[in-house]
Each structure stands twice: as C-alpha cells, then as structure tokens.
Amino acid sequence: MKKAFLLLFALVVVIACKQSAKESQNTVEATQPLGAENLAYQWSQMAITATANDTEKFKPRPTITSRFLGLIFVSVFDAWSRYDEKAIPVYLEGVERRPIDEQTLKNKEIAISYAAYRAMNEYYYSDKELFTDFMKELGLDPNNESLDPNTPEGIGNLAAKAVIEARKGDGANQYGEEEGSNGIPYFNYVGYEPINSVDNNVDPNRWQPKYFSDGKGGKFAPGCLTPFWDRVKPISMKSGDQFRPGPPPQIGSEQLEKEVQEVIEMQANLTDEQKALVEFMRDGPQSVQQAGHWLKFAQEVSIRDNHTLDQDVKMFFYNQVVAMDAFIASWDSKMFYDFARPFALVHEYYDQQKIKAWGGVGKGMIEMDGNQWRPYSPDTFLCPPFPSYTSGHSTISGGCAEALKLWTGSDEFGSEVELVAGSLTEPENLGDTVTLKFPTFTKTAEMAGISRVLGGYHIQADNIAGLELGRDVAHEAWKFYKKHVGEEEGM
DSSP: OHHHHHHHHHHHHHHHHHHHHHHHHHHHHHTSOOGGGSHHHHHHHHHHHHHHHHHHHHOOOHHHHHHHHHHHHHHHHHHHHTTSSSOOOSSOOSOOOOOGGGOOHHHHHHHHHHHHHHHHHHHSGGGHHHHHHHHHHTTOOTTOOOOOTTSHHHHHHHHHHHHHHHTTTSSSOTTSOSTTSTTOTTOOTTOOOOSSOSSOOSOTTBOOOOOEEOSSSOEEOOOOSOTTGGGSOOSSSSOTTTTOOOOOOOTTOHHHHHHHHHHHHHHHTOOHHHHHHHHHHHOOTTOOHHHHHHHHHHHHHHHHTTOOHHHHHHHHHHHHHHHHHHHHHHHHHHHHHOBOOHHHHHHHHHTTSEEEEEOSTTTOEEEEEGGGOOOSSOGGGOSOSSOOSSOHHHHHHHHHHHHHHHHHTSOEEEEEEEEETTTTTOTTSOOOEEEEEEEEHHHHHHHHHHHHHHTTSOOHHHHHHHHHHHHHHHHHHHHHHHHHTTOOTTO
C-alpha cells in the first residue's frame, strides 16, 4: 500500500512539474514578439528580399523561386517541429522531439534561424552575405555547423541538410544532375521544342514563342521557361498530374472564338483601375513572382492578426507548399496541352481585320490590323515565355487564397494598395492614382486571375481552370498540413 502511494505521489509530482513548466512557458509565450516582430516573420522578409534579388540577377523564373521558397519554409518547419508538442517533420529523420522544458521560444528561434540560414545559403547562394549579417544581428554564429540533435543549432542545421539532400534529383535539375544536362543547372533535359517557331505558326492551337526587345535596339525570342517542371516531385500531392484539368477550347470552337474576342474588347476598354490591377499582379521590377507575392499577402495576415512565431512557421509552411505544388500542377497542364496564348490567337482570328487595341508604349489605344495586336506589357517582357493553359497566376492565386482561407478559418482579407496606373508599362502616359481593394482571399485570387485576361496574357479558359486547379492543390495540401502539425483527423 505504501509502495503504491509513493508511486502515485511520484506520478503526481511529475505531472505537476510538467504542468508548472508548461504554465511557465505559456507565461513567456504570452509576452513574445508578435506580427512583424516575431522571428519567423523576419526570416520570411529575408526570403522576400532574396527572391527579389534573384529576379534582378537571373531574370524572372517563377517556377524555380517557388521551389526555393517552398523548401526554405519546409526546413524552418522541420526544425521548429522538434520543439513542438505534436508536429511531425517532413524530411528530418532520426531527431527526437525535445523535452517539454526545452520547448521554449528561445530554442525555437535558434533552431528556425539556423534552418533558414542554411536553406537560404543553398538556394539563394548569391545573397549569403545578407543572411550572414542577419545571423550576426541576432547574436548567432553563422559558422556554427553543429549537427548535434540535442541542441537547437544542431537541429536547425540538420533540418536544412535533410531537406537539401531529400530534394536533390527531384526533377528540378538544380544541380544539372538529370541525364542529358551536361552538368548545366536547370538545363532543358526533356528536349522540349515548340511546334511553332517565332516566325512560323504552323499549328495555331499550340504555343508560339515571341520576340522581346533586348532594351538596346535589338530583339530576341526567349525559349520555354523550365519545360521540365511538370517532372518535379511535389511535396503534398501524389503527382503533378493529380488534378490535371480537361483540355482548353480549340480553334473552330465557339468558346475559343468568344474568349479571343473578349480579350480584345477588354484591352480596348482598359480603365485606370484595370491597368493598375494588371501591373500590380504582373509585379514589375524587383518582382518576387507569384509564390513571393502570396507570401507577402500572408505577411499582411500575420501583422493583421498579431501572429506568434508558432503561427507564422505553420502558416508560411502551408502557404508556400501550396505555391510550390501549384506551380508543378500548372506546368503539368501547360506542358501537356502546349496551348497557344492570346498573342498568337488574336493574330490568327483577326489577321487583316481592323481592331482597336493598345499600340505600345507612347501610342495608347489605336486602330490597327489584328496581326499587330500585343498584350498590355513592356517591350522587354511582352508575354510569358511558355504555354498558357492553365494560367500560373490563376493556379497559384487560387491555391494560396484557398490556403489562407482554410488556415485562418475565414475568407476575410482587407488588404489594399495604392498605385499610379501605367507606371510599370507606359510611364510617359500615366493615369490616375488608384486604390486597389482586396476584401477577401477569394476575391484577391479572382482579381489576380482576371488581371491576366485584362493584360492579354490569357483567355478565360486558362484563368477559370487555373483557379480551380489551385484550389484542388490547396485542399490536398491541407490534409498534408494537418498531418504534419499533428492534427490529422481521427488522431
């Protein structure tokens, strides 16, 4: 009896100690930095800066930067998971969850910082100095390469290492490792070549490259951006073609004829607000591409809702996994259907017919032959250099908007931005100052999608199928997310 009493007493003491440690931890957590002050948010800002710098140095490559961002936030999540009560890492193996008395804000901050630092050095290597300086600002030693699974420094380094190793050979060809690449990173190892040349459109249903200005009086026709991206292994989906939509409308169909006409009419009647929307969603100089754009929207949610570090680690993780997988799903559709863009479709349908359209910088809306039509875009980046169906903007926006809606439990957003219409396209012909309002996540995605039709980059079929595809990805990734935060249904 006495022995049983002592065992019971010991058990009560252990529970009381754990409860006391938890209460003490909760007290600390209650006073922790919130919103833009928490360290997960601050590392997300580093990622945004690095993405903008990457665009500046290597030109827009939205598929590639979406993978960088996705894997950076998986690294951060995996490191953080070892200091959470329930979370399960994605790639980090063989590292035990730390005891409850070690599950402190300080340890989480150290672990996620080393994970972010190592992952960003790998993916945004040209900005290593920027990340190193930030580590020093935080009072952390950037040269600490410990792999001790009992310390937050070691766990952070191990988390990034696990992600980097797991994603080598994932189809992205980051290291030129795919057969036929000759060691050239991101080389077109699938051998894709468009059916149509820039000067000869033999199959108007298929994608045709277009000439861009080189900004120096010459011209060039960029090849297809990462035509192998459909082969990249997703994080949360089973495969890139898991939610592949049915085919786009073809020449000869009533639907395509109407949708091409719609693009012409929309452009001919662009308002200042619509021009501003096209430019905002196109995201001009220092662009962070679509994954980064939705990371910035997520940052606004963090500030709006005073997020803790834990909340931002989880939200950014889910948000960017959706963005990365949505790009893979969109490219699966793009490369499978190899569908034409309005640039070529308008020329096909309206060849010698007189239409009202945007004549280019300094010309405004003029009358022209249909074969002179072009998108509302600068000469140096006339049209995205890859097939159209589905719209990447629509797919990523549909997915990330649905993700933020699911994660926050509400569709309410409330963001707004002020822009001068035309500033990114025709600076010599500026319109009014416009305030774009984004009341809900869903509406924001729809505005992003329709902006691509207004701008002349897509027909409605590209947009509508893209929004639906993105939402399918978000719901699949939600199941993946719930599993990894330890909230899987039925658990």
